[in-house]
Amino acid sequence: MKKLLWVVVLAVMGFTWVFTLSAWAAYPEKAVTVICPWGAGGGTDRLARFLADELSKKFGQPFTVVNKTGGGGAVGHAAGAYAPPDGYTITIVTLELATMHWMGLTDLTYEAFDYIAQVNEDAAGVTVKADAPWKNLKELLDDIKANPGKLLFSGVAAGGIWDLARIGMLHAAGLPVDSVKWIPSTTGAAQALTELLGGHVHVVTCSLAEAAPYIKSGQARALAVMADERLPAFPDVPTLKELGINWSAGTWRGVGVPKGTPAEIKKKLEDAIIEIANSEAFKKFMETNGFGIKVRRGEEFRKFVEEQDKAWKTVLELGGYLKK
Amino acid sequence: MSYLLSILSLKVLFPLLLSMAFGVFVGAMPGLTATMAVALIIPLTYYMEPLTGLAMVIGVSFTAIFAGDIPATFLRIPGTPASGAAVLDGFEMNKKGKGALALTLDLFCSALGGLIGVLILIFTAPPLAEVALKFTHFEYFWLGVFGLSMAAVLSRGNTIKGLLSALFGLLISTIGIDVTTGYPRFTFGITELMDGVSFIPAMIGLFGISEVLKRLSFRESLDLPSVKINGKLDVLEALKLMYRNKFIIIRSSLIGTFIGALPGAGADIAAWVAYGAEKSLSGNEIGSGSPRGVIAPTSANNAAIGGTWIPALALGIPGDSITAIVLGAMLMYGLKPGPLIFAQSKDLVYQIFAVALLVQIMLLPVGWLGIKAFSRLVSLRAGVVMSAVVLFSMVGSYAIRNSVFDIWLMALFGLLGYVMEKINMPLAPMVLALILGRMIEDNLRIGLIKSGGSIIPFLTRPISLILFSLIVLTLLGPSIWKVVRKLKD
Numbered sequence: 001m002k003k004l005l006w007v008v009v010l011a012v013m014g015f016t017w018v019f020t021l022s023a024w025a026a027y028p029e030k031a032v033t034v035i036c037p038w039g040a041g042g043g044t045d046r047l048a049r050f051l052a053d054e055l056s057k058k059f060g061q062p063f064t065v066v067n068k069t070g071g072g073g074a075v076g077h078a079a080g081a082y083a084p085p086d087g088y089t090i091t092i093v094t095l096e097l098a099t100m101h102w103m104g105l106t107d108l109t110y111e112a113f114d115y116i117a118q119v120n121e122d123a124a125g126v127t128v129k130a131d132a133p134w135k136n137l138k139e140l141l142d143d144i145k146a147n148p149g150k151l152l153f154s155g156v157a158a159g160g161i162w163d164l165a166r167i168g169m170l171h172a173a174g175l176p177v178d179s180v181k182w183i184p185s186t187t188g189a190a191q192a193l194t195e196l197l198g199g200h201v202h203v204v205t206c207s208l209a210e211a212a213p214y215i216k217s218g219q220a221r222a223l224a225v226m227a228d229e230r231l232p233a234f235p236d237v238p239t240l241k242e243l244g245i246n247w248s249a250g251t252w253r254g255v256g257v258p259k260g261t262p263a264e265i266k267k268k269l270e271d272a273i274i275e276i277a278n279s280e281a282f283k284k285f286m287e288t289n290g291f292g293i294k295v296r297r298g299e300e301f302r303k304f305v306e307e308q309d310k311a312w313k314t315v316l317e318l319g320g321y322l323k324k
Numbered sequence: 325m326s327y328l329l330s331i332l333s334l335k336v337l338f339p340l341l342l343s344m345a346f347g348v349f350v351g352a353m354p355g356l357t358a359t360m361a362v363a364l365i366i367p368l369t370y371y372m373e374p375l376t377g378l379a380m381v382i383g384v385s386f387t388a389i390f391a392g393d394i395p396a397t398f399l400r401i402p403g404t405p406a407s408g409a410a411v412l413d414g415f416e417m418n419k420k421g422k423g424a425l426a427l428t429l430d431l432f433c434s435a436l437g438g439l440i441g442v443l444i445l446i447f448t449a450p451p452l453a454e455v456a457l458k459f460t461h462f463e464y465f466w467l468g469v470f471g472l473s474m475a476a477v478l479s480r481g482n483t484i485k486g487l488l489s490a491l492f493g494l495l496i497s498t499i500g501i502d503v504t505t506g507y508p509r510f511t512f513g514i515t516e517l518m519d520g521v522s523f524i525p526a527m528i529g530l531f532g533i534s535e536v537l538k539r540l541s542f543r544e545s546l547d548l549p550s551v552k553i554n555g556k557l558d559v560l561e562a563l564k565l566m567y568r569n570k571f572i573i574i575r576s577s578l579i580g581t582f583i584g585a586l587p588g589a590g591a592d593i594a595a596w597v598a599y600g601a602e603k604s605l606s607g608n609e610i611g612s613g614s615p616r617g618v619i620a621p622t623s624a625n626n627a628a629i630g631g632t633w634i635p636a637l638a639l640g641i642p643g644d645s646i647t648a649i650v651l652g653a654m655l656m657y658g659l660k661p662g663p664l665i666f667a668q669s670k671d672l673v674y675q676i677f678a679v680a681l682l683v684q685i686m687l688l689p690v691g692w693l694g695i696k697a698f699s700r701l702v703s704l705r706a707g708v709v710m711s712a713v714v715l716f717s718m719v720g721s722y723a724i725r726n727s728v729f730d731i732w733l734m735a736l737f738g739l740l741g742y743v744m745e746k747i748n749m750p751l752a753p754m755v756l757a758l759i760l761g762r763m764i765e766d767n768l769r770i771g772l773i774k775s776g777g778s779i780i781p782f783l784t785r786p787i788s789l790i791l792f793s794l795i796v797l798t799l800l801g802p803s804i805w806k807v808v809r810k811l812k813d
Contacts, residue, residue, distance in 0.1 A: 040649075041359070045363070049367050066726050068725065069519075072518060074515050075725075105515075152774060157503040160506075186503050193641070194587050197457060197639060198459070199457075200461075214640060214662065216660065217663060219639075288656050
């Protein structure tokens with residue numbers, strides 16, 4: 001009797017093993033949900049829809065984008081992180097994953113995700129109106145030093161990425177972080193750039209990609225970019241590092257899955273995303289949207305997010321946004 | 325003229341017609357907004373020519389804003405946020421059995437308002453966009469206050485309860501992350517409340533669900549048809565009314581276009597301001613089913629769409645959430661919206677204008693079919709229609725950001741609306757405060773950051789001063805007028 005029981009147990013285990021293996025081998029065998037933590041029509045949404053389209057073609061199963069917005073990205077990221085780890089829910093993760101928990105907006109940290117690949121990075125810029133008096137970044141910083149508290153900076157809501165980029169830049173340049181005023185923008189870069197063109201704020205620190213249309217039409221000028229190297233789209237705009245300020249900052253986007261997703265599925269997804277990221281169609285898509293391409297594979301991406309998580313804590317503390 | 329002819333090809337007209345039919349559906353479905361429709365259409369248009377894509381966006385947005393007024397009239401549920409103001413008199417007219425007339429007025433006024441908005445766009449886009457740029461936090465603060473002062477106008481005759489309703493709305497609008505400090509307020513740890521109470525579920529609940537609850541209290545009415553439709557539109561009567569009120573149409577369309585052109589305000593606020601202006605000028609009859617209360621908001625909200633394209637084309641700055649998506653798409657098409665677009669892509673700009681004009685004409689037959697189809701649906705037994713309303717209210721509340729939380733929120737506001745109406749507290753001031761509360765608070769506080777805590781710029785900047793004076797005149801005007809007349813005697 002005991003023997004028989006053992007046989008049954010082993011048989012069941014064997015079957016389970018075979019079936020799960022074949023399930024992995026067949027992934028995906030039904031529709032996959034792609035969670036976008038930001039609204040329809042925005043930059044992250046456009047990227048999500050492009051990736052979903054390409055993944056659908058690659059795997060022959062529909063990849064459907066679902067916009068789960070709210071809480072400054074917290075709602076969507078949480079929905080993606082706490083979904084069943086079976087590969088049928090993937091999430092477009094964005095930089096806010098490394099900042100919002102420090103501000104006390106959510107309990108979710110980067111550790112709730114496994115990382116598939118990063119595909120994008122957009123560096124912050126220092127953009128002024130075309131007829132602004134500062135010819136270069138040095139003149140701007142000198143003005144700030146001479147008249148602390150006079151200049152108005154904008155780009156995003158308080159504690160958002162472009163605010164943090166501004167804080168880091170001032171700190172790295174040896175200026176107090178309150179030597180300029182941060183004017184919060186309720187709808188992100190678009191409103192800040194409107195204010196800039198109207199002459200109501202002096203400097204916008206949103207990504208050069210977002211400011212690009214106005215720079216190209218001659219309504220605005222870029223004084224610097226907060227990247228390690230000059231951007232291909234803006235070869236004339238110097239980096240902060242060239243100007244002796246050791247600081248770079250920007251947003252990034254990538255693909256994550258809930259922690260504990262089977263390694264075989266992660267591998268399949270990673271290979272597919274890397275293949276897409278190397279395609280001509282992707283390069284063209286990113287170029288027309290003004291997005292920067294930066295590809296990091298799973299493990300490398302995870303390390304990067306970990307570093308980001310540490311780096312932003314310091315900056316949030318400088319700005320007084322850290323929740324004790 | 326040649327531009328008009330150039331768009332009369334099948335590869336433009338057919339997708340345009342499809343998008344307009346889609347717009348009727350989206351607009352008439354509570355919770356599905358014109359913005360969502362545009363976001364869904366845009367990815368399809370990447371495989372088309374830019375003109376076809378833009379034609380579809382224009383078609384869907386004008387049609388959806390019109391169609392939002394259909395459920396507003398029949399069911400008291402605004403189909404899109406821009407129809408909030410159209411609910412009041414439209415539904416009252418429907419209750420009096422004049423639903424068909426209200427919708428005919430709505431259709432004609434939408435087309436005419438849209439036309440006026442587009443004409444202003446064509447002839448004054450660059451200079452008007454420059455004026456819009458002059459608006460910043462100080463001016464938007466007063467614009468918000470001006471809008472909110474309509475709450476006082478809306479609750480005339482019931483002032484205490486009206487103001488209580490507005491105050492309650494203001495209180496609710498303080499929920500969410502404070503943009504000036506990045507700190508969440510009154511969210512009680514609920515992530516879904518971080519961005520504040522979602523406006524659309526709140527409005528669907530307040531107006532729609534509360535109406536369903538009200539009907540439920542009279543069981544016998546559920547067996548009757550929910551709407552009595554005599555089957556045909558009152559074209560002659562509507563045209564007569566419009567001719568008599570032509571200045572209201574023109575004034576509301578001008579208000580709508582201008583507010584639409586401001587990057588910080590859109591069709592929903594435009595409709596309320598036009599409605600409030602009408603009410604404060606022509607008295608208490610508005611709000612109890614007056615055709616003028618239908619004419620003003622429905623002209624203004626469609627005129628606002630033309631307005632939103634003014635800063636979008638002239639400066640590359642979005643006038644609302646729809647044009648924000650359109651600007652992203654234009655970059656994908658390789659176009660550069662902004663001062664140079666009139667030089668670099670002149671043909672396309674004029675073709676866009678031609679499409680926008682054509683849409684206003686096509687809106688008449690398409691909208692007529694939409695009204696027909698919708699009135700068929702709602703003339704079923706009230707019990708059936710009300711169940712469908714609840715179902716669609718749930719779907720609509722969920723769809724706005726795929727959140728079950730918003731369904732509960734909608735139900736809660738439905739209950740709240742029911743109770744408020746039971747004790748004779750008007751709903752409109754609360755809705756107005758919900759829309760404008762955040763705008764007023766954020767702009768006041770950001771303005772104060774800018775000025776270093778001084779209120780001087782709120783009063784000394786030219787446009788601020790004009791807006792401030794307008795508010796004082798609206799609120800004190802009638803009393804001053806009385807005093808002047810007494811002195812004369």
